[in-house]
Amino acid sequence: MLSRRAFLGLSAAALTAPAWPGFVTAAATPATFTLSLVNNSGSGTVYAYVTGTTPDNRLVLLAADGSPYYPSSPSGTLTPLPVDCAIPVGSGRQVSVPRMAGARIYLVTDSKLDFFLNPGPALVHPSFLNTSDPNFGRQWSFAEFTFNDTQLFANISYVDFVALPLGIALSTTSSGSKSVPGLPSGSAAAVASELSAQGSNWGQLAQTSNGRVLRVLSAHHKADQFAGYLDGYLDQVWQKYSGQQLRIDSQNPGLGVFTGTVSGGSLTFDNGESFTKPTTADVWSCDSGPFAITAGASLARKAIIPRLAAALNRTTLLANANQPDGEDPAQFYRNAQTNHYARIVHSRLPDNRGYAFPYDDVTPGPDFSGSVFAGDPEVLTVTVNAF
Known part of the structure; x- marks a missing residue:
C-alpha cells in the first residue's frame, strides 16, 4: 500500500501500512468517474472546485459546467483565474472527473472562493494561514x-485543520461500497472548546472571526508555540531504548523487521539507518529533522519514519517496544504531553477514521485513515454538512 502522502503526490513517503484488502492492480480503471456533490450544509449557496494534475503533468480544473479546463501560464503572479471554476452545487450536482493526481475537491458555503495563477502555470490555492488571503474568512474545506x-x-x-465538515462515500461497479462519515456538524467549535480546556497553548489553534470559530489548525502550523513541549517524553523514550531494543515491523515482506537502540544520542537500527532525537515540531509535522525523506532515502528508512513518527504522535513508544504490531488503539494519546489535536479529532469521529496527522494510516490492523479506494470506481460522493 502507498500512503496518503505518496499516493496523492504530497511527498516521497511510501510503504506506511499493510496492503489493503481489495487493492486492485490488474485491471485499468475507467477513463472517468462520477463525482456526486451533496449539500446538507443548510446553506442554499454552496460551490465546489476540482483541481489536480493530469497524467501528462498539466494543471487541470473543472469549469463551472463540469468540463475540463487547462489554464495557460500567466504573465505575472497572482493572476485571477480567467475561467469560472465554481461548480454550483444547489441541492446536489454530478460531474464527470478525468484522471488526475494530487487532486482536491474544495467546498465552500455562502460565497465563492478566489483562485489565482502564477507563471507555470501554478495554481495558488486558498490559504488558511495568510490573513490577507481573500478566502481566509470564508467557510471552506477540501477532500483529496x-x-x-x-x-x-x-x-x-x-x-491541516478542522473546518467545514465533509463526508465521503465510494460506490463501485463490482467491489462494493465504502464510506467515511467524517466529523459531525458543529465539530469545529467543539474541537476548539476542548483544546482551550486542555490549557497550555492548545487554545491558540482556533482561528476566529467576530467571535466565531472559522477553523482549528493542526499543531504543526503553530509549532513555535509548542517548542520543547514533548522534550520530557522524548528524553524518556531515548533513555528507554538506550537499555533495550525497539522493534519496528516494516509490514512489508520484502523488508522485514528492524531493531534499533540508542547510542551516542541517535536511535540506530540494524540496517544502519540512524535517527537523531526529534523536536516537537518534527513530531507534529512528520517531515522535518530526522523524519525528512530526502532524495535517495532507502526503502527501509521510508518504512521506519512513518511508524516512528506515528508512535511519537500517539505517545506509545514508552509502553510498546513492538511497533506497530503491539499497538493498542485504546492506549493512543494517553500521555499527558501528547498530540491533543489528533486525540480530540479522533474522539469526535463516529468511526474513528480520518487523518489527524500525516502518518495516521500506520496501524496494527484497524483503519484510522479515513480513506476510500477502488480499482473499479463508479461514483464518489462528497457531502458537505452544516458547519
Whole structure:
C-alpha cells in the first residue's frame, strides 16, 4: 500500500501500512468517474472546485459546467483565474472527473472562493494561514483524491485543520461500497472548546472571526508555540531504548523487521539507518529533522519514519517496544504531553477514521485513515454538512 502522502503526490513517503484488502492492480480503471456533490450544509449557496494534475503533468480544473479546463501560464503572479471554476452545487450536482493526481475537491458555503495563477502555470490555492488571503474568512474545506490507471484513492484529511465538515462515500461497479462519515456538524467549535480546556497553548489553534470559530489548525502550523513541549517524553523514550531494543515491523515482506537502540544520542537500527532525537515540531509535522525523506532515502528508512513518527504522535513508544504490531488503539494519546489535536479529532469521529496527522494510516490492523479506494470506481460522493 502507498500512503496518503505518496499516493496523492504530497511527498516521497511510501510503504506506511499493510496492503489493503481489495487493492486492485490488474485491471485499468475507467477513463472517468462520477463525482456526486451533496449539500446538507443548510446553506442554499454552496460551490465546489476540482483541481489536480493530469497524467501528462498539466494543471487541470473543472469549469463551472463540469468540463475540463487547462489554464495557460500567466504573465505575472497572482493572476485571477480567467475561467469560472465554481461548480454550483444547489441541492446536489454530478460531474464527470478525468484522471488526475494530487487532486482536491474544495467546498465552500455562502460565497465563492478566489483562485489565482502564477507563471507555470501554478495554481495558488486558498490559504488558511495568510490573513490577507481573500478566502481566509470564508467557510471552506477540501477532500483529496488521486485517480490513475490503477485506482481511485480519496480521503478526508484533518492534517491541516478542522473546518467545514465533509463526508465521503465510494460506490463501485463490482467491489462494493465504502464510506467515511467524517466529523459531525458543529465539530469545529467543539474541537476548539476542548483544546482551550486542555490549557497550555492548545487554545491558540482556533482561528476566529467576530467571535466565531472559522477553523482549528493542526499543531504543526503553530509549532513555535509548542517548542520543547514533548522534550520530557522524548528524553524518556531515548533513555528507554538506550537499555533495550525497539522493534519496528516494516509490514512489508520484502523488508522485514528492524531493531534499533540508542547510542551516542541517535536511535540506530540494524540496517544502519540512524535517527537523531526529534523536536516537537518534527513530531507534529512528520517531515522535518530526522523524519525528512530526502532524495535517495532507502526503502527501509521510508518504512521506519512513518511508524516512528506515528508512535511519537500517539505517545506509545514508552509502553510498546513492538511497533506497530503491539499497538493498542485504546492506549493512543494517553500521555499527558501528547498530540491533543489528533486525540480530540479522533474522539469526535463516529468511526474513528480520518487523518489527524500525516502518518495516521500506520496501524496494527484497524483503519484510522479515513480513506476510500477502488480499482473499479463508479461514483464518489462528497457531502458537505452544516458547519
